[in-house]
Amino acid sequence: MNPQIKVGTAFGIVILSLLASGFVAAMLLLGLQPFVNPELVTSLSIFLGEAFLFLPVFIFLYGKQVNIREVFRLKPISSSVIQATIILSFGITFVVDELDRLIGIILPPPDFYLDLIGNVRMENPLALFILFLGGVAVAAIVEEMIFRGFLQQLLEKIWKDVTKAVLVTALFFAVIHFNLWWTIQIYFLGVLLGYFAWRTNSVFPGMILHAINNALAMIFANWGYMAEPWYSWNGHVHPIILLLAIGLIFYGYSRFDSAVKQSSRQLEPLS
Structure with missing residues (x-):
């Protein structure tokens, strides 16, 4: 990480990225709406909007001779950390629901x-595929690289x-969603994603949680009615599922903590 980059500059370039992303999405919606299937336009705008979010930050850093893997925390993680993060992510997603x-x-x-x-409920198979690609894979990768x-x-x-860094980044992340x-x-x-990034010094655990959360949200938006009889209870997540989710969090975190400590020990130099 280049220490010469100031806090205001960092926030400024991220805001510029958000504006570029919004501009691309808006131009697609306005330009293609009269000629292309509306669902396809929506999914394309989400996909390209997320992709262009990365461009200004990358261009800004490209000329500063920084280590791209280091500056975006692209540090590999062990299979044990991946497995624990997946377990944790499912539990967290249901509790957040x-x-x-x-x-x-x-x-x-x-x-x-x-x-x-309702805009993410789609019947066009191609539009649905592009939506999942942009809203799940690209969003998780790009947003975690930029924010965490x-x-x-x-x-x-x-x-x-x-x-302070985790809390401020999470607050900024929440505010820029304009929701x-x-x-x-x-x-x-955002706080959990920030904790994962700091604890592992890698954005990959956050990408996993981010992707699982977005994927389940889109699955339920499109096919949630099929799960309604067993998933919901009086407008809430069914208590049994909620208890299972809490259990996944405790079990997943125990494995996550052990896996991270094990990875750290393996990286320690021999005395």
Whole structure:
């Protein structure tokens, strides 16, 4: 990481990336809407918007002679860490779903917000494939590299306060989603993603959690009615599933903690 990059510059380049991403998505929607299947336009705008999110940051760093793998925290992780992260991620995602439902009771989303969610329900197979590719794979890879790799790591080094760096990055991550009704949930996830990145010094665990969360959200948006009889209970996640999810979190974290410690010991130099 280049210590000459200042905090304001880092936030500025990330904001520029967000503007570039939004511009590309908007141009696609406006330019293709009259001629192409609306579902295909939506999925393409999400896919290319996420992809272009990375471009300004990459161009900015390319001329600074930095180690790209280091600056984006692209450090390999062990298979044990991967397995533990997958277990943890499923548990976390189901608990966050219940958190979302509880917040929805206190702060009910308006109709236009529910209509926006409906935009990810698609019948066109190609549009659905592109949506999953962009909203799951590309989003998880690009957003983790930018927020937990580039931005959070820079804040950790400049502020020398990991907690502050994780919390501020998570807050920024939540705010830039421009979704009042998901702010708490996204912030909570952002804190966990930041913890994973700091604990392993790698964005790969965060990519796994991010991808699983987004994938399950899109699966339930499109086929949730099939799971409704056994997954939901009086508008909440079924208590049995919630208990299983909490169990996955405890079991997954125990394995995660052991795997990370084991990886750290293997990297220690011999005395």
